[in-house]
Amino acid sequence: MNWEQVCASPHLQDLPFKIETNRYGQVVMSPATNWHGRYQSSISVLMYELTGVREHIFIECVIDTSEGTKVADVAWGSLEFLAAHKHEGSYSKAPEICVEVISPPNSEAEMERSGDSTLSRARRKCGFATMQGRCSSLRQQVNFRNPN
Numbered sequence: 057m058n059w060e061q062v063c064a065s066p067h068l069q070d071l072p073f074k075i076e077t078n079r080y081g082q083v084v085m086s087p088a089t090n091w092h093g094r095y096q097s098s099i100s101v102l103m104y105e106l107t108g109v110r111e112h113i114f115i116e117c118v119i120d121t122s123e124g125t126k127v128a129d130v131a132w133g134s135l136e137f138l139a140a141h142k143h144e145g146s147y148s149k150a151p152e153i154c155v156e157v158i159s160p161p162n163s164e165a166e167m168e169r170s171g172d173s174t175l176s177r178a179r180r181k182c183g184f185a186t187m188q189g190r191c192s193s194l195r196q197q198v199n200f201r202n203p204n
Contacts, residue, residue, distance in 0.1 A: 057081045059118065059125045059146040074116070077124040084124075092129075095157045099130045103153070107132060117154065118146040128154035 062068055062083060068075060073085035100113045107113075117131035125146055133141075133151030141147050 057083060059120070062125070063145070074127055076126050079123045081124070092157055096129050099155050099157070103130065103132050112138065112151075114151065117151060119150045119154070120146050120148050121150075129157045130155045 057065075057077065058081065059077065062075060062077060068083065071085065072088045074088060076084045076086075078084050096115050100115055103113050104110050112132050112134065114131040114133065115129070117128040117133075119126050119128060119131075128150065131151040132153040137149075137151050141149065
């Protein structure tokens, strides 16, 4: 199943899951939680505070990777990125910054694999945020306000 088919399928509408595909086109669903959404919101606020540009921030950013179609929890793309990919329903490259929230259903090893596929596709930064309010990337670590 490709991403357009996933989006068009009436069977996959209004489900309380984050939906992605794996390298075989199989649908992979992760349960949504309220605290996960609160972390996404906190990270997007931090991105805005750091960049001053709200319009470049994505929550649930869809990206084609070598491992299937992945959805970054929070992402930031430059004007150049937005201009180059404005008509893509699923980005062929990842925006410059992508963050995944590590949640209980997703192990850190699983998130590392997901981040590796996003990185290999885009050659960009990919960070991970934990429940303790720590956000780390390949080069740096920052703290953000824990929404709890």
